[in-house]
Amino acid sequence: MYASTDSISLPDVTPELRQQLFSYVLQLADTSLILAHRISEWCGHGPVLEQDLAMANISLDLLGEARSYYQYAAELEGQGRTEDDLAYLRPAVEYRNPLLVEQPNGDFAHTILRQFLYDCFHYHLLVQLQAGPDRHLAAIAEKSVKEAAYHIKWSSEWVIRLGDGTDESRRRLEKAIGSLWRYRGELTTPTTTEQTLQAAGFVPDYAAIQQQIDAHVARVFEEATLPVPQGVFMQKGGKDGRHSEHLGYLLAELQYMQRAYPGMKW
Amino acid sequence: METLEVNLEEQFQTRIDADVRIEPKDWMPDAYRKTLIRQISQHAHSELVGMLPEGNWITRAPSLKRKAILLAKVQDEAGHGLYLYSAAETLGATRDQMLADLHSGKAKYSSIFNYPTLSWADMGTIGWLVDGAAILNQVPLCRTSYGPYARAMVRVCKEESFHQRQGFEIMQTLCEGAPEQKQMAQDALNRWWWPTLMMFGPKDADSPNTEQSMKWRIKRFTNDELRQKFVDMMVPQAEFLGLTVPDPELKWNEAKQGYDFGDVNWQEFWDVVKGNGPCNHERLQARVDAWEDGAWVREAALAHAEKRKQRAGTAAA
Numbered sequence: 070m071y072a073s074t075d076s077i078s079l080p081d082v083t084p085e086l087r088q089q090l091f092s093y094v095l096q097l098a099d100t101s102l103i104l105a106h107r108i109s110e111w112c113g114h115g116p117v118l119e120q121d122l123a124m125a126n127i128s129l130d131l132l133g134e135a136r137s138y139y140q141y142a143a144e145l146e147g148q149g150r151t152e153d154d155l156a157y158l159r160p161a162v163e164y165r166n167p168l169l170v171e172q173p174n175g176d177f178a179h180t181i182l183r184q185f186l187y188d189c190f191h192y193h194l195l196v197q198l199q200a201g202p203d204r205h206l207a208a209i210a211e212k213s214v215k216e217a218a219y220h221i222k223w224s225s226e227w228v229i230r231l232g233d234g235t236d237e238s239r240r241r242l243e244k245a246i247g248s249l250w251r252y253r254g255e256l257t258t259p260t261t262t263e264q265t266l267q268a269a270g271f272v273p274d275y276a277a278i279q280q281q282i283d284a285h286v287a288r289v290f291e292e293a294t295l296p297v298p299q300g301v302f303m304q305k306g307g308k309d310g311r312h313s314e315h316l317g318y319l320l321a322e323l324q325y326m327q328r329a330y331p332g333m334k335w
Numbered sequence: 336m337e338t339l340e341v342n343l344e345e346q347f348q349t350r351i352d353a354d355v356r357i358e359p360k361d362w363m364p365d366a367y368r369k370t371l372i373r374q375i376s377q378h379a380h381s382e383l384v385g386m387l388p389e390g391n392w393i394t395r396a397p398s399l400k401r402k403a404i405l406l407a408k409v410q411d412e413a414g415h416g417l418y419l420y421s422a423a424e425t426l427g428a429t430r431d432q433m434l435a436d437l438h439s440g441k442a443k444y445s446s447i448f449n450y451p452t453l454s455w456a457d458m459g460t461i462g463w464l465v466d467g468a469a470i471l472n473q474v475p476l477c478r479t480s481y482g483p484y485a486r487a488m489v490r491v492c493k494e495e496s497f498h499q500r501q502g503f504e505i506m507q508t509l510c511e512g513a514p515e516q517k518q519m520a521q522d523a524l525n526r527w528w529w530p531t532l533m534m535f536g537p538k539d540a541d542s543p544n545t546e547q548s549m550k551w552r553i554k555r556f557t558n559d560e561l562r563q564k565f566v567d568m569m570v571p572q573a574e575f576l577g578l579t580v581p582d583p584e585l586k587w588n589e590a591k592q593g594y595d596f597g598d599v600n601w602q603e604f605w606d607v608v609k610g611n612g613p614c615n616h617e618r619l620q621a622r623v624d625a626w627e628d629g630a631w632v633r634e635a636a637l638a639h640a641e642k643r644k645q646r647a648g649t650a651a652a
């Protein structure tokens with residue numbers, strides 16, 4: 070049934086697998102949307118106008134990517150829900166983003182480190198997904214990977230600047246590492262959905278991605294003159310809908326209009 | 336010496352009258368340079384501060400499509416700020432000094448951004464009316480006498496007309512929607528109409544610099560002329576939307592082929608200009624906070640660049 074790996078058309082997929090794929094695409098969508106939302110909170114408040122532009126740009130990229138995933142998820146589900154229904158009308162417990170991306174912005178160092186940790190995973194994931202058997206997903210990945218390549222360059226350069234900048238920037242970055250490192254593991258810890266899809270060849274092997282991430286982190290941290298933290302206990306749960314306290318507030322804001330004025334067109 | 340200066344000034348005016356562009360390296364009267372720096376930096380500051388009222392709704396936009404459009408719009412405004420600061424720098428101003436003047440309250444920005452954005456309909460109204468007013472102010476500046484400014488305005492104006500169409504489309508969607516949505520649109524128009532008319536500045540009689548600026552072609556229409564054009568352009572659009580312009584004196588004047596309209600509340604205008612509008616304090620504070628909170632980031636970037644330079648120097652030696 071999956072003989073021709075580069076051209077699986079989804080009608081051939083079993084309903085169970087289709088359901089898993091729907092959950093996974095939704096997880097990708099939620100992740101991009103929540104991070105886009107967080108970065109957009111900086112808009113107009115950045116440390117310098119050029120970085121305001123850069124952050125708006127990254128936020129727009131992620132938002133565009135999120136929309137592609139939501140539209141595809143809606144198609145996979147086939148229940149007539151739209152991208153907006155999926156984004157605006159699901160409660161926090163149904164959101165599938167990892168804990169990392171919902172963490173508040175904090176200061177610029179905190180935002181940079183959150184972005185860096187995510188970009189490392191995001192970029193390497195997209196590189197794999199664009200070669201995957203689901204051609205719709207591959208097409209989204211192919212478009213997004215070009216943007217993600219810019220994101221990882223941007224955040225890596227800032228990690229280096231802040232780590233190897235002033236005493237203050239280093240202290241702030243170290244503080245961010247102390248708060249955020251523990252959310253890194255969830256990105257490459259597969260949920261049961263991800264395991265099923267990995268077995269079916271739809272989702273890449275995370276162990277291989279983890280190696281690529283570690284190599285990149287090691288290079289960037291060396292240039293930033295920072296030690297790579299070891300033996301940190303990793304938090305998880307977001308991808309299974311068990312979130313931190315922050316997500317509820319974020320969604321209250323994000324979903325405010327749709328909740329206050331149900332069923333209207335905007 | 337005296338005669339030489341006079342000659343230069345005459346030649347300068349002759350070039351302006353012949354619509355020859357003045358470029359950064361050309362001789363120009365001090366007053367021309369100063370006036371332009373003030374005008375361009377004020378415009379740049381307006382783009383920068385203008386990000387705040389609309390930025391206020393990015394996280395609450397009612398659909399993913401609207402969120403993307405709004406974020407892209409605010410990003411465009413940041414880009415306009417950059418072009419304009421660069422144009423002012425060609426006249427010898429520095430961005431740090433211009434920003435210091437903004438933060439100290441010495442430099443002004445458009446008063447319209449000192450009003451709060453209270454509902455989603457404000458995003459429509461700002462695009463429709465405020466970007467609309469900006470276009471009327473700025474399209475003539477694409478032919479302004481100073482080259483870098485004129486070229487910056489060409490790029491800016493293209494994007495502003497895009498913003499205006501998007502704003503109008505938000506209004507149209509609201510006006511064709513549920514009664515609450517139409518009510519939201521009307522309320523926004525009620526709050527923004529008069530402040531938008533104020534965007535064109537004081538009446539001609541109270542605008543002493545207009546004459547010189549027109550002579551230098553860094554202004555091409557008077558404030559009252561632009562205000563009239565704006566009303567004539569917007570009233571039919573409001574009618575098309577089914578909204579009521581909140582001016583009981585508004586009336587078509589067949590003889591002048593334009594609308595007669597009520598007088599702006601000039602007391603409110605001057606209050607806001609002097610810093611006493613509803614959001615002057617918040618807007619300026621937000622800019623000062625962003626700048627001060629970002630100081631360590633800018634310092635780190637400089638320090639790191641310096642370290643790299645030194646290392647490269649050591650490696651080469």
Ligand SMILES: [Fe+2]
Nearest residue numbers: 382411412415
């Ligand atoms: Fe603008």
Ligand SMILES: [Fe+2]
Nearest residue numbers: 381382415469
């Ligand atoms: Fe403008």
Ligand SMILES: [Fe+2]
Nearest residue numbers: 412466495498
């Ligand atoms: Fe605009």
